[in-house]
Structures are given as structure tokens and as C-alpha cells.
Amino acid sequence: MKVHVVGGGLAGSEAAYQLAKRNIEVVLHEMRPSKMTPVHKTGLLAELVCSNSFKSCDLHNASGLLKKEMELFGSLVIEAALLSRVPAGKALAVDRERFSQFVTEKIKNVGVQIINEEITQIPQDSPDLWIIATGPVTSINLCSWLKKITGENLYFFDAVAPIITAESIDYSIAFTADRYGVGTKDYLNCPMDREEYERFYEALINAEVIPIEGFDKGLLFERCKPVEEIARTGKMSLLYGPLRPVGISDPRTGKQPYAVVQLRKDNRDGTLYNIVGFQTRLKWSEQKRIIRLIPGLQNAEIVRYGVMHRNVYINSRKVLDAYMRLKLNEKIFFAGQITGVEGYLESAASGLYVALNASRVIRGLHPVKLPTTTMMGALFDYVTNELDKELQPMYANYGLLTSQKRDRGEIAEKSIEDLKCFLTQLAGEREDLCEGTG
Structure with a gap:
């Protein structure tokens, strides 16, 4: 069994890389440069189309904590950002071309097969796993298919600076x-x-x-x-x-x-x-x-x-399970902004999460949830939790972490400690994790 990743943005690139590192055969479908979007300018993977900033590195900021958690996962996006960094005070800003070039080369070198083509629908009889990570500018043709299988798709408007x-x-x-x-x-x-x-x-x-x-x-x-x-x-x-x-x-x-x-x-x-x-x-x-x-x-x-463009996302609370799989077809995962997470880091982090669970499914293991005491776990729980209200796109923020501790430093410390413990246990394939830890 192989994994097909649709979309070579931050989430798709991170997912493809993480799967390939686990010796899983990966095919990455990216329609650029054969077919461009309204906002992309190159055919490079993980092209940044809006800001070149990944926000603050301070652990008292939710983005700083999210970076630290992603580092613990061995994130390609964080590695690329640090190696292509430009001065921006406390923020992690990057040379966008160097960043995308680094990601593209790393993915090629790890053995991912890259096919430049538009995917308009997922074959119903496919024996493989699929990850849809087409991002906010998902093509009209794939959007039409998504609307058929989810019953709806949502959107908001986003803009880019000169x-x-x-x-x-x-x-x-x-x-x-x-x-x-x-x-x-x-x-x-x-x-x-x-x-x-x-x-x-x-x-x-x-x-x-x-x-x-x-x-x-x-x-x-x-x-x-x-x-x-x-x-x-x-x-x-x-x-x-x-x-x-x-x-x-x-x-x-x-x-x-x-x-x-x-x-x-x-x-x-x-x-x-x-x-x-x-x-x-x-x-x-x-x-x-x-x-x-x-x-x-x-x-x-x-x-x-x-420029301004339409950001597409799905109502994950209705159509996805806790592991970001389509409820109607568990061979189809979703990752990135299309799930309702908002932001560069959040998108890439979801690629880490989905890659982890796709690899477990291929190895015959049950998927796992991340601890909701971590920023990643709390964010993905927010996106997929079946609450009564409609999903609104969400950035990482400390409001997602319910804790008796008021000091953000203490909250961050506990989050990092819990994730380290989780990853240590996961490395040993502890059976008590097979039902999730959320």
C-alpha cells in the first residue's frame, strides 16, 4: 500500500516527507507548474504566497509553543525555516525562495515521487491511502467533487501584500x-x-x-x-x-x-x-x-x-473523524488549511499529525490522538470535535489549552513535557496508546 498526497503546500510537503522518512512509498500530486493558482508564482513545493513570517519564537506566544512541538516531531518545515531565516526580531521570517527550494530538494532526496498533475477526484476503488492537502486555493474541479462527498464546502476571503x-x-x-x-x-x-x-x-x-x-x-x-x-x-x-x-x-x-x-x-x-x-x-x-x-x-x-483569493475549507466537525479521516471513506485523510486550521505553522503541523496516523494505519495499528494538553492536540481537537456550532478557521492560541495554570510559561512547559512523554511511548508502540490519548 502506498500513500498519495494531493497538494504540495506546507501540509502536503510535511506529510509526504514524514511518510517517506518512515519508508512508506509516497506519490505527491502537485498541479503546479502545469496548472497555476491565482496566487502562486512558481512550481516549487511549499511556496509561501502570503507573508514570509512564521510568527514569534517566544514560548509565551502560541506560535512559539507550536514551533517547539513541531521540532519534537522532526518537522521539515521548521528545519527549512531555520535554515532560510532572515532578521525579523522575535519572529521567524524566511527568505521565501530559499525556503521552498530547501523543502523541494529534501522531498526529492527522500524518494517521494512527484507528479505534476491536477487531481479532480479520488478514485473510489483505490487500494491506497490518500491525503488531501490542497490548501485554500483548491482547484474548482476538486472543489466540485468535495462538495458532492461532503454535502458542502465553505470559504472566506484572504489577501496578499505587495x-x-x-x-x-x-x-x-x-x-x-x-x-x-x-x-x-x-x-x-x-x-x-x-x-x-x-x-x-x-x-x-x-x-x-x-x-x-x-x-x-x-x-x-x-x-x-x-x-x-x-x-x-x-x-x-x-x-x-x-x-x-x-x-x-x-x-x-x-x-x-x-x-x-x-x-x-x-x-x-x-x-x-x-x-x-x-x-x-x-x-x-x-x-x-x-x-x-x-x-x-x-x-x-x-x-x-x-491579490485577493478565496480560501476554501471543509466543515471538519461534520465530515472528518478525530484523526482527520473522511467519515465516509477512512482511506482519505485531510490536512492543512482545508481542514479549518489557519496559518502556515498550523497547516504544516496538521501534515505531521496526518502522516503519523497514515503510517500507523499502513502498519496495521490504530491511529492515535495527540494529548489535548499540547497546542497541536488542542488545535486538532477543536477542528474535529463535534460541537453544536459551525466550524470557524482557527489559529493556534493559548485559549485552546484548558488549564488551571495561568502562567503561559508553565502551560508551555507542561505541553512540551506531555508531548515528549507521548512520543517516547509512541516509539515503543505501547498498546495502551492504540485507542488514543486525547
Whole structure:
């Protein structure tokens, strides 16, 4: 028996790699570059299409704890991120091209068969296991099949920020600084006075946007809301959001600017920067015009424009079991954002979880649940637990961990300890784990 992984994003790549490491025959089906999506630019595996940041490494942050748990699993995504890291303060940001190239080579070297083709449905009579990890931009054809077998599929709208060249930035205006002077000065800051901000604001809220079929503002995902939609909620909204100036001092004046636009390195060489919090669906000509209203970016050269796309996911609580298998066909697993987890790390982590259980099924063992005292276990339990309410996409967060302990350091310590114990027991194939530990 072999495993077919559909989708070469973060979840699919992680799952394929982990299975191959366990000496399981894996076929990875990735339609790119034969057929591209609205947001991908290359045929590389694990291409990052939105931010290049994997968020904080601090254990007091849920993303930091999730990284640590994934490291304990031997995550390929974490390995690749650390090896392609670019300066970003406490955050783990990466050179996106180096990151994807590393993942692609590792998967090829571990013996995974890669087929560039679109999968439109899973064969009903297949003797193999399948993992659907097609992500938020699942093709229309596969979406149609999913709707038939699940009875429904859901979606929300997501957006991507522009990337500009470093050489086009005016460094006589843009400056490096950290909020309240704490950090390693990994961000560039473009300051605005009140007049500059108001001119920028008016241009932004009146700019033309690209029409999207079925677009509904009620389906905008909050953390990736387009900057123009944030602006339309009120004139001060940007000043408490992506343009907040607190804790930053302009070296030219020694004072806090009225507003600040921040830029973060997008590659290790520092030749590209992305505009933090500037996800958008503005027309490309409008993006160029409005970005060039930002002091320091008056000559900005945009190498990737912001776009909006529809994020597809299924109602996992209705159609998947606790191991992320399709209830109607236990040979089909799901992983990644299509399950309702939200975020780079969360997607890759689900690939780890599904690979673990797919490998157990192939070896004739019962699948296992992760301890719900761990961030991974709590997240996957949230996604698959049959609660009364409809599933909403979810990031890793400390609210998922029910604990008497209030200190996040203590919660993180217990989570790590419990996962280490779980993995130690699992390595010995203890039979008392065969019914799960959740």
C-alpha cells in the first residue's frame, strides 16, 4: 500500500516527507507548474504566497509553543525555516525562495515521487491511502467533487501584500527602529505626518478594487483583511492597526510620527521587502499610485502585487473523524488549511499529525490522538470535535489549552513535557496508546 498526497503546500510537503522518512512509498500530486493558482508564482513545493513570517519564537506566544512541538516531531518545515531565516526580531521570517527550494530538494532526496498533475477526484476503488492537502486555493474541479462527498464546502476571503525592491526605497526618509527601542532593528519604518496620512487615507478608501466573484465583506478573514477594508471602517482605524506609530521615534525629528508604515525583509540578501499589513485587492495601477504616496516609497518598484483569493475549507466537525479521516471513506485523510486550521505553522503541523496516523494505519495499528494538553492536540481537537456550532478557521492560541495554570510559561512547559512523554511511548508502540490519548 502506498500513500498519495494531493497538494504540495506546507501540509502536503510535511506529510509526504514524514511518510517517506518512515519508508512508506509516497506519490505527491502537485498541479503546479502545469496548472497555476491565482496566487502562486512558481512550481516549487511549499511556496509561501502570503507573508514570509512564521510568527514569534517566544514560548509565551502560541506560535512559539507550536514551533517547539513541531521540532519534537522532526518537522521539515521548521528545519527549512531555520535554515532560510532572515532578521525579523522575535519572529521567524524566511527568505521565501530559499525556503521552498530547501523543502523541494529534501522531498526529492527522500524518494517521494512527484507528479505534476491536477487531481479532480479520488478514485473510489483505490487500494491506497490518500491525503488531501490542497490548501485554500483548491482547484474548482476538486472543489466540485468535495462538495458532492461532503454535502458542502465553505470559504472566506484572504489577501496578499505587495513586495518591493530594497533599492527603490528612499533611505533618507525610511529608517530602521524598534518599538520602544527593544529589538534588533529588523524593520524599516516610513513615517507620515498628519497631512501625509490624510492624503494617503483618502486615496486608499477611494481607490478602485479588483472585482471578485461572490465577494462578501462578511467573509473577510480578520487577520488578513485588506488594508483598504480596514481603512473604510474609520479614519483612525489604520493608526491602531498596520500604521500604528506607538513606540517609534523618527530620527530626523526625535518625535513619534503621526503614522508609520513598516517594511520587513522578504529574502536573506535584503534585496526585497514586503509591506507589513498591506494585504490588498486594489487594482495594480492603484497599488503603485497609493504605495508611492508613502514617504520613502515615492519611487517604489513593486515586484509582486497584492491579490485577493478565496480560501476554501471543509466543515471538519461534520465530515472528518478525530484523526482527520473522511467519515465516509477512512482511506482519505485531510490536512492543512482545508481542514479549518489557519496559518502556515498550523497547516504544516496538521501534515505531521496526518502522516503519523497514515503510517500507523499502513502498519496495521490504530491511529492515535495527540494529548489535548499540547497546542497541536488542542488545535486538532477543536477542528474535529463535534460541537453544536459551525466550524470557524482557527489559529493556534493559548485559549485552546484548558488549564488551571495561568502562567503561559508553565502551560508551555507542561505541553512540551506531555508531548515528549507521548512520543517516547509512541516509539515503543505501547498498546495502551492504540485507542488514543486525547
